[in-house]
Amino acid sequence: MSEYDGYEPVIGLEIHAQLQTESKIFCGCKNAYGEPPNTLTCPVCLGLPGALPVLNKQAVEKAIKMILAVGGKVCNRSVFARKNYFYPDLPKGYQISQFDKPIGEGGEIFFSLEDGTKKSCRLTRIHIEEDAGKSLHPEKGESYTRVDLNRCGTPLIEIVSEPEMRSPEEAYGYFVKVKQILQYTKVCSGDMEKGHLRCDANISVRPVGQEEFGTRTEVKNMNSFKGVERAIKFEIQRQVKLLKSGGSVTQATLLWDESRQVAEAMRSKEESHDYRYFPEPDLVNLVVNDVWIENVRENMPELPDEKSERFIKDYQIRPYDAMVLTDTTSLADYYDEVMQYTKDGRTAANWVQSELLGVLKDSGDDISTFKVRPNMIADIVNKIESKEISGKMAKTVFAEMVESGKSADVIIKEKGLVQISDEKQLLAIIDSIISANTGNVDKYKSGKTNIFGFFVGQVMKETKGQANPEVVNRLLKQKLDG
Amino acid sequence: MPDYKELTAKQMADGVKAGKLSAVELAKEAINLAKTEGKAINAFITICEEKALKQAAAVDALAKKGTSSPSQPLAGVPVAIKDNISYTDYATTCASHILDGYIPPYDATCVKNLIDAGAIIIGKTNMDEFAMGSSNENSFYGPVKNPVNHELVPGGSSGGSTAAVAQKIVPIAFGSETGGSVRQPAALCGVFGLKPTYGGISRYGLVAFASSTDQIAPLARTAEDIALAYQAAAGRDENDSTSVTFDHPVYSEKLATDKKFKIGIPKEYFAEGLDDEVKQTVEEAIKLLEKNGHTFKEISLPMTDRAIAVYYIITSAEASSNLARFDGVKYGLREAGDKDLTTMYSTTRDSGFGAEVKRRIMLGTYVLSAGYYEAYYRKASKVRELIRLDFEKAFNEVDLIISPTSPTAAFKLGEKIDDPLTMYLSDIYTASASLAGNPGISVPFGKTKDGLPIGVQFLAPWFNELSLFQISNILQKSAS
Numbered sequence: 023m024s025e026y027d028g029y030e031p032v033i034g035l036e037i038h039a040q041l042q043t044e045s046k047i048f049c050g051c052k053n054a055y056g057e058p059p060n061t062l063t064c065p066v067c068l069g070l071p072g073a074l075p076v077l078n079k080q081a082v083e084k085a086i087k088m089i090l091a092v093g094g095k096v097c098n099r100s101v102f103a104r105k106n107y108f109y110p111d112l113p114k115g116y117q118i119s120q121f122d123k124p125i126g127e128g129g130e131i132f133f134s135l136e137d138g139t140k141k142s143c144r145l146t147r148i149h150i151e152e153d154a155g156k157s158l159h160p161e162k163g164e165s166y167t168r169v170d171l172n173r174c175g176t177p178l179i180e181i182v183s184e185p186e187m188r189s190p191e192e193a194y195g196y197f198v199k200v201k202q203i204l205q206y207t208k209v210c211s212g213d214m215e216k217g218h219l220r221c222d223a224n225i226s227v228r229p230v231g232q233e234e235f236g237t238r239t240e241v242k243n244m245n246s247f248k249g250v251e252r253a254i255k256f257e258i259q260r261q262v263k264l265l266k267s268g269g270s271v272t273q274a275t276l277l278w279d280e281s282r283q284v285a286e287a288m289r290s291k292e293e294s295h296d297y298r299y300f301p302e303p304d305l306v307n308l309v310v311n312d313v314w315i316e317n318v319r320e321n322m323p324e325l326p327d328e329k330s331e332r333f334i335k336d337y338q339i340r341p342y343d344a345m346v347l348t349d350t351t352s353l354a355d356y357y358d359e360v361m362q363y364t365k366d367g368r369t370a371a372n373w374v375q376s377e378l379l380g381v382l383k384d385s386g387d388d389i390s391t392f393k394v395r396p397n398m399i400a401d402i403v404n405k406i407e408s409k410e411i412s413g414k415m416a417k418t419v420f421a422e423m424v425e426s427g428k429s430a431d432v433i434i435k436e437k438g439l440v441q442i443s444d445e446k447q448l449l450a451i452i453d454s455i456i457s458a459n460t461g462n463v464d465k466y467k468s469g470k471t472n473i474f475g476f477f478v479g480q481v482m483k484e485t486k487g488q489a490n491p492e493v494v495n496r497l498l499k500q501k502l503d504g
Numbered sequence: 505m506p507d508y509k510e511l512t513a514k515q516m517a518d519g520v521k522a523g524k525l526s527a528v529e530l531a532k533e534a535i536n537l538a539k540t541e542g543k544a545i546n547a548f549i550t551i552c553e554e555k556a557l558k559q560a561a562a563v564d565a566l567a568k569k570g571t572s573s574p575s576q577p578l579a580g581v582p583v584a585i586k587d588n589i590s591y592t593d594y595a596t597t598c599a600s601h602i603l604d605g606y607i608p609p610y611d612a613t614c615v616k617n618l619i620d621a622g623a624i625i626i627g628k629t630n631m632d633e634f635a636m637g638s639s640n641e642n643s644f645y646g647p648v649k650n651p652v653n654h655e656l657v658p659g660g661s662s663g664g665s666t667a668a669v670a671q672k673i674v675p676i677a678f679g680s681e682t683g684g685s686v687r688q689p690a691a692l693c694g695v696f697g698l699k700p701t702y703g704g705i706s707r708y709g710l711v712a713f714a715s716s717t718d719q720i721a722p723l724a725r726t727a728e729d730i731a732l733a734y735q736a737a738a739g740r741d742e743n744d745s746t747s748v749t750f751d752h753p754v755y756s757e758k759l760a761t762d763k764k765f766k767i768g769i770p771k772e773y774f775a776e777g778l779d780d781e782v783k784q785t786v787e788e789a790i791k792l793l794e795k796n797g798h799t800f801k802e803i804s805l806p807m808t809d810r811a812i813a814v815y816y817i818i819t820s821a822e823a824s825s826n827l828a829r830f831d832g833v834k835y836g837l838r839e840a841g842d843k844d845l846t847t848m849y850s851t852t853r854d855s856g857f858g859a860e861v862k863r864r865i866m867l868g869t870y871v872l873s874a875g876y877y878e879a880y881y882r883k884a885s886k887v888r889e890l891i892r893l894d895f896e897k898a899f900n901e902v903d904l905i906i907s908p909t910s911p912t913a914a915f916k917l918g919e920k921i922d923d924p925l926t927m928y929l930s931d932i933y934t935a936s937a938s939l940a941g942n943p944g945i946s947v948p949f950g951k952t953k954d955g956l957p958i959g960v961q962f963l964a965p966w967f968n969e970l971s972l973f974q975i976s977n978i979l980q981k982s983a984s
């Protein structure tokens with residue numbers, strides 16, 4: 023039995039990603055977030071009468087980058103089109119987009135589910151368009167909506183998938199992977215909270231085994247990655263329940279309400295748009311020649327899958343660790359740099375994943391500017407490896423590093439944290455402990471070997487924890503068993 | 505000062521640069537005429553007196569220092585611009601109620617170019633609302649009257665600019681063309697009107713009617729002046745993606761020529777609907793040019809009878825989108841602002857737009873709508889391509905094409921206003937070249953027996969304005 027009462031979900035995603043460019047897509051205004059309302063504007067992005075768009079080459083380049091990164095085809099000639107609708111935050115009364123001739127066609131996203139299962143989903147297209155402004159709906163006591171046009175004209179790409187995903191978990195995995203590629207290529211920050219990345223889902227269900235698609239709905243307004251998964255799950259369950267009770271799904275656009283965890287249909291008036299697309303006469307056809315495409319390809323950064331494979335091969339780490347460490351470029355870069363200073367990939371991977379990420383998670387610090395630099399972590403790893411310090415000491419060193427930003431050497435010196443591996447020194451201590459605890463020695467010799475830990479503890483106490491445990495174990499065994 | 509009204513732009517600029525004429529005096533005279541004679545024919549919506557006098561004083565100052573020549577070919581020349589061209593500090597109305605109170609915060613590139621050339625912008629001229637019309641009766645500010653006879657229309661949509669030149673208020677004015685809006689009134693008022701090659705003059709700052717055919721277009725009383733005017737305004741502009749990089753020759757220096765042109769006579773342009781007197785006049789022009797050694801050849805532009813339909817589908821489609829921004833939200837008129845959004849939109853647009861504009865928005869919205877797009881917009885775009893090919897083929901055979909500019913001379917105010925389809929036929933000889941992007945010029949030549957001006961049109965291959973200026977000069981010289 024399937025998870026959805028004999029129904030199979032069919033999911034396609036439309037992802038809008040704001041491009042990280044210096045300026046807006048059709049004017050010279052700065053492409054930035056968080057400035058006072060309507061300060062990043064000019065006649066072009068305000069849609070003033072007579073103003074005309076001029077295409078930003080950097081935006082095109084970012085789009086090409088993403089298309090190449092997902093293995094799509096960059097079309098040598100694409101066409102901008104006007105999408106016409108009235109809304110206060112759309113000052114021209116149309117959005118410049120691409121319609122029947124987008125810049126990118128095809129491509130495929132390979133991703134993993136949380137249990138490690140590998141999946142993939144093909145892309146229909148990637149096209150370039152401009153963002154609209156923002157409507158700031160009435161605050162308490164106000165009876166009007168304000169409009170902020172700073173965002174207006176921010177370059178976007180829309181990444182449209184084929185309806186090939188079959189569960190909310192797949193949609194989540196796909197979306198996270200798209201975000202990862204966007205970040206790796208520096209095409210988009212991937213920040214959903216700031217609206218730099220947005221996702222709409224097209225969802226239908228059909229009886230398992232049926233080839234024909236069911237009637238689909240579109241769910242919008244999700245503002246987190248997990249929110250997308252939850253919204254899709256909600257909508258699948260809603261549709262299945264509807265069909266089970268003998269009803270039918272009607273085509274509609276639904277808005278996800280994160281606080282109430284429900285998706286509800288928009289008023290039909292709001293969604294009954296005929297966008298009257300037609301070619302944008304103010305722009306010439308977008309021609310991208312092969313030289314340009316090759317140039318972008320040559321400057322393509324290492325992509326997540328490539329990086330992960332390299333980590334596994336060069337640093338001898340497990341695939342799961344590689345996946346965690348390549349999650350973001352900043353984390354991967356950090357680990358990569360640690361590995362410039364040490365040879366022990368696995369220990370380094372453990373330290374970065376558990377100790378470093380743990381601290382960052384609590385403090386909220388940014389890894390790329392965090393005071394514990396990669397070479398400092400590598401120092402710790404190397405000192406563990408050379409047995410200069412024990413694993414336990416290493417944690418003390420690290421905690422102090424996070425506190426003070428001092429180097430491992432300084433901390434070890436200040437705290438006197440040198441490990442005692444000298445056998446003569448340790449034997450002397452062991453001898454005195456044995457002679458002071460003859461009773462326990464007898465117990466051990468009569469077969470109560472679990473008392474061995476007592477002797478280790480005594481040595482550690484005597485050496486303030488600085489004794490090398492391996493050496494202590496060996497010497498104690500020799501003494502007690504001999 | 506010599507008789508202001510008889511001075512050409514060339515004479516004014518030469519006089520100003522030589523210190524023999526004062527730009528300030530010229531500007532004052534132009535403004536004075538605009539306020540009196542201009543008012544009688546309703547040619548202006550706004551007179552830009554304060555800035556004009558400042559500009560003129562600056563030009564005079566340069567002339568005094570002897571630094572104005574030759575970078576200011578229009579030094580001190582009073583120029584009027586159509587009220588759909590953005591010019592800071594003064595309203596840009598497009599002769600529409602919906603733009604009430606709108607003052608553009610930026611100058612059109614064309615205006616910048618003109619000011620750089622030393623021109624003095626003395627006013628913003630009346631027009632058909634949003635440049636939609638062929639009689640200048642569709643203005644919120646009332647119709648413009650034909651200077652030749654105040655009972656008659658001046659043509660449109662650049663009626664105010666054309667009348668200002670014909671009335672000799674200014675030697676040069678700029679209108680805009682979408683399908684004949686400068687050539688047709690030029691013919692009806694008896695002046696020169698050039699529709700440049702699409703992309704010749706930047707559209708940045710020109711309030712869009714139909715982006716794919718809109719062109720800012722000069723008017724003047726001599727071939728030399730119109731060449732000067734075009735030269736000053738033209739050029740590639742980084743702010744207009746559709747403007748074209750072209751190495752323009754110095755037109756005024758190449759005006760006089762011994763070149764003998766091979767000129768095509770498109771049979772479709774002399775068919776039914778053409779007024780007899782207009783037809784005879786064009787034939788006289790042909791005879792005169794033949795006598796001067798130019799050769800003529802009958803050619804065919806087979807798509808001609810589709811041009812009007814294609815023109816109205818495409819330009820209305822673009823207009824329906826271009827005019828969507830006038831919604832009461834950001835600037836201009838807002839009605840029912842205390843009601844809900846949809847009510848505000850519809851009330852504002854209903855009250856703000858005139859009948860002809862509404863007609864085109866409705867038509868344009870219809871031809872772009874789902875289910876109709878293929879049959880109308882898509883098909884019209886295909887035929888447009890065929891029209892372009894018609895011209896391309898024709899210009900393989902001939903240097904220029906000759907035709908009437910308008911099927912009739914000026915008609916009476918009110919005569920066609922309730923019959924849009926007949927009105928639309930005013931553009932029958934001009935719309936094709938607009939759709940194809942080719943340049944065209946209307947040259948005043950001859951009169952009807954009632955003394956009304958007639959225009960002869962020449963069309964040329966892309967960016968061959970030089971030939972248009974040369975043939976205009978030849979015809980002007982041989983006629984006088």
Ligand SMILES: [Zn+2]
Binds near residue numbers: 062065
């Ligand atoms: Zn801007």
